[in-house]
Each structure stands twice: as structure tokens, then as C-alpha cells.
Amino acid sequence: MQLYESIATIRQALDSQRRTGKSIGLVPTMGALHAGHLVLVDACKTANDLTVCSIFVNPTQFNNPDDLARYPKTLEADCRMLEEAGCDLVFAPSVDEMYPTQPVLKLNFGELETVLEGAFRPGHFNGVGIVVSKLFNIIQPDRAYFGQKDLQQVAVVKRLIRDLGFQLELVRQPIVREDDGLAMSSRNRNLSADERQEAPALYRALVKAQEILQNEGTINEAKTAVISYLENHPAFRLEYMEVANADTLQPVEQLQAPGATALCIAAHLGKTRLIDNLIV
Secondary structure, three states, X not given: OEEEOOHHHHHHHHHHHHOOOOOEEEEXXXXXXXXXXXXXXXXXXXXXXXXXXXXXXXXHHOOXXXXXXXXXXXXXXXXXXXXXXXXXXXXXXXXXXXXXXOOOOOOXXXXXXXXXXXXXXXXXXXXXXXXXXXXXXXXXXXXXXXXXXXXXXXXXXXXHHHHHOOOOEEEEEOOOEOOOOOEOOHHHHXXXXXXXXXXXXXXXXXXXXXXXXXXXXXXXXXXXXXXXXXXXXXXXXXXEEEEEEOOOOOEOOOOOOOOOEEEEEEEEEOOEEEEEEEEO
């Protein structure tokens, strides 16, 4: 496995491989890797000749400076995990390498900016769009792999690919969960021992909503059940719980066709913000 920190050197390495006809897959990450990331790497390896994993904590997508400061940075451990997983190249640039000047470009993703993460994290998707565009431009992958846990991010990247004409396939992989149901996330490392014990309640709340909807309950009943359940877990501060179209992330008034409805939730547990979703 080769580690590259400059845009010029990884471009050179990939260009030489691309000329031999090799396909390239990209797994974009912010590091602090866990088993969920390795599922993306495995999927990438299966479908591509070369697997590239980027590790970059992107400052432009954080609207909370404290969240950026607390985001775990574990490059050495990440590289060991990736090498054992069979990753071929790692791209781990510095902030100065990715942003030699502060970007002034502003991207707006329309209705995606007004719901869920867009509503509660203004400017977040502009930062996601810019860094993903840069990574696509640098790596020029044939396929890019994203996890379902960041479902709205997947929708944003899909819009980015469509509107800017990137010639690549977006592959979404299902959420990987701990044995107790907690969605794997780099931010889970910031939970205290007590908070980690409490954290799976977020997933259990979604399961309750799913059961209500699949038993012909209403969306309002499902939302009320989530709120009531989390009231019995006062360590959580619920930010939103929404039932939306799984592709557009726009709110829906009733359960859609199988696989077309997303139950999305975000809540703070101590100083850590957790998100999760179920597609039904």
C-alpha cells in the first residue's frame, strides 16, 4: 500500500495505472476508521482493479468549530487497518494541500439544503460538495463508495455527479451496526462509557417507528412514539426525527413503496451528535 500526501504525486501514480486500463474505485473518508469503512473498502476491491481511500478531515463542512476540534484523527492506525484490508493507495493531504486558498465557490443543493442535516447544519453541504468535487477531480475514479448512514450526503453527491457531469458510478453501502444496533461512526469514539451504553436507544427508537408504520400506523404516530421513547432516555437531546422519501429526502405523508421511505433521526448525546436512519 502506498501513502500519498500531495495531489501531484497521487495523480501521477494513478495516471500511470489508468493508462494500463485499470479501473479505480474511491472510498472517501475523514479517517478514524472502523469496520463500516472496511465494508466500503471490500466492496471497492471487489469491483475495481485499484482501491483508493482518501483520509481528510474537511474543515469546510463543519459549521461547529468545537465539532471540528473534537473529530478524532488517527492516521497511523487508519493506514494499518487499510493495509490489512488490502487497500492499494491512501490519499491523506493536509488542509493547505487541499485548500491553498480559501474557496469562495458556493454550492447550493436546492431542496436538500432545507431539510434534515441541511436545515440544522447550514453550509455543511456546500463544504461536502466542494471537497467531494476536488476528490473526484484528483482521483478520477470509475466508482465512488459512500455509506448509507450519511443518507443525505449520498443524495447530495448523487446531485453533484448529475449536475456537474462526473463520469463515475456512485455506490451506496448499507449501514454497518454494532451488536447492540448502534450505527458505526467515527464520532462514537467521543462517547463516554455511560453514553456508549445509552447510545443504542437511538436505533431502538427508529425500530419502534418502523414497527408502527409497517403495522399501518400513521407517520404522526411513529414520530410521537420516537419522542416518547427518547423522553425516557433524557441523556438524549432530539434534534429531528423525520419520515422522508429515501432518494429526495423530502418529507412524506405516508409510507412509500418498499425501500422508498427513510426514517431519519439526529440527536445529541452529551457533546456528541449522532445520526441514524432506517430504510423501509
